[in-house]
Amino acid sequence: MKVRVFVYLKNGVLDPQGKAVEHALHSLGFEEASDVRISRVVDLHVKANDAAAAKEQGEKMARALLANEVIEDFHVEVSA
Amino acid sequence: MKVRVFVYLKNGVLDPQGKAVEHALHSLGFEEASDVRISRVVDLHVKANDAAAAKEQGEKMARALLANEVIEDFHVEVSA
Numbered sequence: 001m002k003v004r005v006f007v008y009l010k011n012g013v014l015d016p017q018g019k020a021v022e023h024a025l026h027s028l029g030f031e032e033a034s035d036v037r038i039s040r041v042v043d044l045h046v047k048a049n050d051a052a053a054a055k056e057q058g059e060k061m062a063r064a065l066l067a068n069e070v071i072e073d074f075h076v077e078v079s080a
Numbered sequence: 081m082k083v084r085v086f087v088y089l090k091n092g093v094l095d096p097q098g099k100a101v102e103h104a105l106h107s108l109g110f111e112e113a114s115d116v117r118i119s120r121v122v123d124l125h126v127k128a129n130d131a132a133a134a135k136e137q138g139e140k141m142a143r144a145l146l147a148n149e150v151i152e153d154f155h156v157e158v159s160a
Contacts, residue, residue: 006121021122021145028144030137032127039121041086042101047112057110064108065101 001048003058004077007067008039042066051078081128083138084157087147088119122146131158 009015015037022036044061048054058076067074089095095117102116124141128134138156147154 008121018122022124024145025124025141028141030126030141030144032137033141034125036122036124039123041088041119041121042098042116043119044102044105044116045114046110057112061105061108061110061113064110065104 001046001051001054002079003044003046003054003061004079005042005044005058005062005066005074006039006077007042007062007072007074009037010071010073013071040066051080054078081126081131081134082159083124083126083134083141084159085122085124085138085142085146085154086119086157087122087142087152087154089117090151090153093151120146131160134158 018036018038021038022033025033046054046057048057055076055078058078062074062076063069098116098118101118102113105113105116126134126137128137135156135158138158142154142156143149
């Protein structure tokens with residue numbers, strides 16, 4: 001099953017990469033761009049009997065490695 | 081309007097970051113994880129009169145800065 005883990009900074013955590021991209025966009029003439037935030041998506045396959053088991057595996061992987069829960073949140077989506 | 085730009089490697093392009101994560105997941109006991117691919121999501125706000133205009137702005141930004149179209153594809157989603 002395909003598992004997609006979105007990993008994004010918690011609200012209130014400064015996103016320096018997003019700020020850099022925002023400045024670059026302004027320099028390129030996209031003055032109207034604001035509130036730029038950059039997140040990660042990890043797509044992977046797991047062997048699981050059903051979507052609930054696949055989602056649980058994805059959540060375990062996110063907690064163990066993919067997300068830094070001090071500053072990041074995540075959510076997991078499963079497709080067949 | 082909120083614009084979300086997904087930037088992902090084209091099929092066939094090697095993803096060394098994904099490979100590294102896959103190896104790390106195996107080391108942590110998630111032996112069943114495979115085909116790990118890592119992508120970026122850029123969330124931002126733009127001023128636009130309608131969703132079509134916002135999407136067009138997102139696509140222009142993606143082409144100008146956010147995606148490297150030699151090795152990456154992107155798609156843009158708009159929400160109010």
